[in-house]
Amino acid sequence: MTSYAFHRLLLMIPTLLGVAVLVFIMMRMLPGDIVELKLLAEGGQVDEAALDAERKNLGLDKPMWHQFVDWMVGLVTFDFGKSLWTGRPVVDEIGSRFELSMQVALMATTLAILIAIPLGTLSALFKDTWIDYVIRIFSIAGLAVPSFWLGMLIILALLLNFNWIPPLTYTPIYEDPWRNLSQLIWPAMAVGYRYSAVATRMMRSSILEVLKEDYIRTARAKGVFERLVIARHAMKNAMLPVITVIGLEFGFLIGGLVVTEQVFNLNGLGKLFVETVTRGDFTMVQALVMLIAVIFVLINFVVDLLYGVFDPRVRLGSSR
Amino acid sequence: MSSVVAITYEIPKRQHPVHQFIVQQPLGAAGLVVILVMVFAGVFAKFVAPYDPLQLDYGSMLSPPSAEHLLGTDAFGRDVLSRIIYGARTALLVGFFSSLLGSTVGAVIGVASAYFGGRIDMIIQRLMDILLAFPIIVLALAVVAVLGNFVVGGLDLNLIIAIAIPMVPKVARVVRSSALVICEMPYIDAARVAGYSNIRIMARHIIPNVTAPYLIMFTAFVAQAILLEASLSFLGLGVAEPTAAWGLMLAGSSAEFYREAPWMIICPGLAISLAVFAFNLFGDSLRDWLDPKIKV
Numbered sequence: 001m002t003s004y005a006f007h008r009l010l011l012m013i014p015t016l017l018g019v020a021v022l023v024f025i026m027m028r029m030l031p032g033d034i035v036e037l038k039l040l041a042e043g044g045q046v047d048e049a050a051l052d053a054e055r056k057n058l059g060l061d062k063p064m065w066h067q068f069v070d071w072m073v074g075l076v077t078f079d080f081g082k083s084l085w086t087g088r089p090v091v092d093e094i095g096s097r098f099e100l101s102m103q104v105a106l107m108a109t110t111l112a113i114l115i116a117i118p119l120g121t122l123s124a125l126f127k128d129t130w131i132d133y134v135i136r137i138f139s140i141a142g143l144a145v146p147s148f149w150l151g152m153l154i155i156l157a158l159l160l161n162f163n164w165i166p167p168l169t170y171t172p173i174y175e176d177p178w179r180n181l182s183q184l185i186w187p188a189m190a191v192g193y194r195y196s197a198v199a200t201r202m203m204r205s206s207i208l209e210v211l212k213e214d215y216i217r218t219a220r221a222k223g224v225f226e227r228l229v230i231a232r233h234a235m236k237n238a239m240l241p242v243i244t245v246i247g248l249e250f251g252f253l254i255g256g257l258v259v260t261e262q263v264f265n266l267n268g269l270g271k272l273f274v275e276t277v278t279r280g281d282f283t284m285v286q287a288l289v290m291l292i293a294v295i296f297v298l299i300n301f302v303v304d305l306l307y308g309v310f311d312p313r314v315r316l317g318s319s320r
Numbered sequence: 321m322s323s324v325v326a327i328t329y330e331i332p333k334r335q336h337p338v339h340q341f342i343v344q345q346p347l348g349a350a351g352l353v354v355i356l357v358m359v360f361a362g363v364f365a366k367f368v369a370p371y372d373p374l375q376l377d378y379g380s381m382l383s384p385p386s387a388e389h390l391l392g393t394d395a396f397g398r399d400v401l402s403r404i405i406y407g408a409r410t411a412l413l414v415g416f417f418s419s420l421l422g423s424t425v426g427a428v429i430g431v432a433s434a435y436f437g438g439r440i441d442m443i444i445q446r447l448m449d450i451l452l453a454f455p456i457i458v459l460a461l462a463v464v465a466v467l468g469n470f471v472v473g474g475l476d477l478n479l480i481i482a483i484a485i486p487m488v489p490k491v492a493r494v495v496r497s498s499a500l501v502i503c504e505m506p507y508i509d510a511a512r513v514a515g516y517s518n519i520r521i522m523a524r525h526i527i528p529n530v531t532a533p534y535l536i537m538f539t540a541f542v543a544q545a546i547l548l549e550a551s552l553s554f555l556g557l558g559v560a561e562p563t564a565a566w567g568l569m570l571a572g573s574s575a576e577f578y579r580e581a582p583w584m585i586i587c588p589g590l591a592i593s594l595a596v597f598a599f600n601l602f603g604d605s606l607r608d609w610l611d612p613k614i615k616v
Contacts, residue, residue, distance in 0.1 A: 018450035029466045140604075144543070144597035146550055149570060149589035152578075156585060159578050251453075258461070259551045274555055277465050285462070293453040 008304060012297045019293040020075070020286075024068055027282035035060065035084075071286065085281040093272070093284065094291065100170060101261070101268035104184055105253050108192035113246065115196040120203020120242070121235060127208065135200065142197025147256045151190035151263040158186070166265045187264045191256045195249055202245045206238040213237070240307060247303035251296035341609055348605020354598035362409035371399035373406040373564040385583055392583040394569070400583060404591045406564035411595060413475055414483065414549045414559075419541040422484035426491025427534050431526050433492065434499035435518065445496075448489035459486045460548060464557045479558055483545050491537045498533045502526050532610040539606055543599035550592045566592045 035054045055061045062070070074081055080090040123135040158164035166186075173180040210216065211234055219229045258270035269288065276284040335343075342349040361368050376396045385392045391400040433444040451459070463482035502508065503526065511521045552558030553567030561568060569588035577584060 014446055015449045015453055018446065019453050022450060022454075023462070026462050026466050140600055141593070141597060143600055144547075144593045144595075146547055146567075146589065146592055146596075148551065148554055149585075149592065152570065152585050152589065156578050156582055160582075259554060262555065274461070274557075277461055278557075280465075289454070289462075296453045 005301075005305060008301055012301065015297060016290070016293060020072065020290060021068075023286050023289040024071065027280075027285055028064065075290065080287045081283045083276075083281055083284050085276070085279055085284070090283060090287045094269070094287065097268045097272050098291070099172070100184075100266060101254065101257055101270065103173065103180075104188050104191065104257060104266070104268065105250070107181075107184060107188035108195055108253060109246065109250065111188055111192040112196035112199050115192075116199030116203050116242065117235070119196075120200045121207055121230065121238075123200065123204040124207035124211070125230070136204075139197040139200040139204075142193045142200075145193065146259075147191045147194055148259040148263050150193055151187060151260050154186050154190055155263070166263075170266065187257075187260055187266055190263070191253060191260050194256065195246075195253055198249055199242055199246055202242050203238065206241045207234055210234045210238045243306055244303055247299045250299050251292070254292055254295070341605075345605035345609055348602050348609070351598040351601030351603075351605065354594065355602060358408045358595060358598070359412060361405050362412050365406045365409050369399075369402035369405040371402040373398060373403045374562050375399075384581070391587045392581065394581070394584050400569070400587050403564040403569055404566065404587060407566045407569065407588065407591060408595070410559055410563060410565040411546045411549060411592070414480060415542045415545040415595075415599075417475070418480040418483035418545045418549075419487065419538055421480060422487030422545075423491050423534060423538040423541055425484070426488040426537070427495045427527070427530065429488065430492040430495030431499045431522050431530065434496045434503055435522055435526060437503075444492070448492050451486065451489040454486070460552060461555070461557060464552060476559060479549065479552065482552070483548050486548075487537075487541050487544070491534075491541070494533050494537055495530050498530045499526055502529045536603065536607045536610060539599060539603035543596045543603060546592065546595050546599070 035051055052061070060067070071081070073079075082089050083093050086093065119135050119139070123132045123139075126132050155164075155166060167183060170183050171179045216229060216233055219233050220226070224233075254269070257268060258273055260266075261268045261270040262274070269291075273285070273288050275281075276288065376398060378396070391404065393399055394403070429444060429448075433441045454462075460482040463485055464479060467478035467481065508521065508525060511525050516524075549558055549565070550567030550570075553565045554571045556571060559565035559568055566588040570585060
């Protein structure tokens with residue numbers, strides 16, 4: 001187990017390195033010169049000398065490979081550099097927004113799990129009845145509705161009924177938890193619906209699969225209460241693919257936040273990402289992409305380890 | 321001895337596959353009908369749409385749905401229904417071509433990866449892992465930003481590429497696992513013994529046998545492409561004004577008129593949802609019909 005975990009952790013390095021190379025090259029190919037744009041925006045004198053000075057200041061006068069090595073060394077030593085645009089350290093820029101986006105993402109995940117597990121199970125147990133049909137239509141619709149539009153509809157409904165508009169600034173949870181939750185529950189719902197739909201569908205098909213297994217028949221034959229058969233034997237075994245899908249979708253959830261944050265005027269990672277990409281602020285974009293890639297890779301890792309916890313038959317490490 | 325009983329045996333009539341699909345997958349057929357209606361509306365938008373989608377009419381800005389404008393007008397007095405009908409054209413073209421590109425490239429990579437195996441397979445799989453670690457929208461955003469706009473015949477080719485790239489690793493994975501099974505078949509060995517080239521074996525013996533996963537992935541990704549196009553256009557990085565696109569109709573000024581003109585928000589979103597819903601329904605049924613084991 002430990003050696004397997006270690007091996008998997010090592011395998012992440014080439015993937016992350018690849019992501020780093022890719023984003024580094026992509027950002028250098030961006031049209032437009034950030035230095036020039038920045039100087040123009042600041043209203044300063046734009047001539048060759050000023051441009052060169054600013055480039056030197058930002059470390060952009062060094063050869064490409066040198067910049068890359070600098071960045072890599074920075075990543076390893078947790079020095080992510082400064083935003084090309086604002087000049088503030090990347091960590092400061094990302095910090096509070098990361099907190100906000102993560103909170104919404106975690107709330108959406110919780111919502112999705114709370115919806116998916118009971119609904120998926122019900123749908124499977126009442127297969128081909130109206131309960132099943134209603135749940136299935138609910139979940140297929142969840143895949144079709146764009147999260148940003150759902151967000152707009154939620155705002156519209158709140159506006160017409162309670163005269164609520166998205167606040168300009170969000171209250172941090174440690175200041176006023178109730179207020180914070182009542183503000184963030186709506187974006188969490190908007191992005192969580194699709195998430196719950198994916199998980200519900202997986203839960204349904206997974207339960208249906210498990211119910212065909214011999215051990216379910218054995219459990220029923222030895223007289224275990226049906227409720228226990230479902231809860232202990234079926235649901236526990238059916239969780240495995242659901243966990244996988246929840247883990248995999250978490251990365252896409254962050255992607256979904258990119259658009260939904262615009263709708264709710266949430267100053268999170270997604271909004272920051274759109275802003276920095278359009279500005280060509282590559283130290284920021286690089287850091288954001290790496291952050292998201294690390295989250296994605298780590299979640300995959302945790303999901304793999306959870307396999308062993310939920311299903312002892314999965315022997316980690318022997319498959320190599 | 322008992323008498324000989326005449327055995328009457330009726331040869332079952334062979335049904336046309338389309339007929340079979342409709343009978344076995346009514347929901348999928350319903351999805352297909354919606355898709356066909358959209359294709360019709362998109363192709364004949366000029367005749368179906370009551371107004372020119374670009375025509376400004378400052379006399380009737382933000383007018384609510386009426387007999388004249390069935391779904392109302394937007395902040396520039398443009399007819400919302402006409403813009404939705406023309407938007408179907410944009411959504412379908414971008415959805416179709418990006419899914420075609422993404423699925424085809426993915427399928428070729430998947431087949432090659434499975435056929436050559438070993439080191440090549442390992443390298444390709446690592447590359448696909450890298451692409452997978454990029455969240456879809458982040459990747460598309462970056463590609464759009466890097467490539468800029470490159471419009472040919474009213475279609476933004478770079479937008480299509482940006483939407484297609486994130487599909488490649490997913491299709492490659494699924495097709496690879498199907499192709500791995502095919503590669504073990506005796507007829508592949510036979511083809512090798514016969515001295516056929518690698519290209520020929522892949523093109524003539526493997527690719528025809530992975531058509532089912534290819535088609536399934538293709539339809540599923542049309543739906544995802546429509547969603548992604550809407551998201552990108554909404555962010556201002558996809559289709560540009562004044563072209564009619566559903567995501568674009570939800571962006572910008574429409575968000576300022578929540579109270580005054582809710583139809584501007586409700587209608588285009590419904591169009592996106594209905595289109596994606598129809599493709600998902602059809603795609604799901606197609607999967608159940610062709611190969612239920614494939615997970616998209």
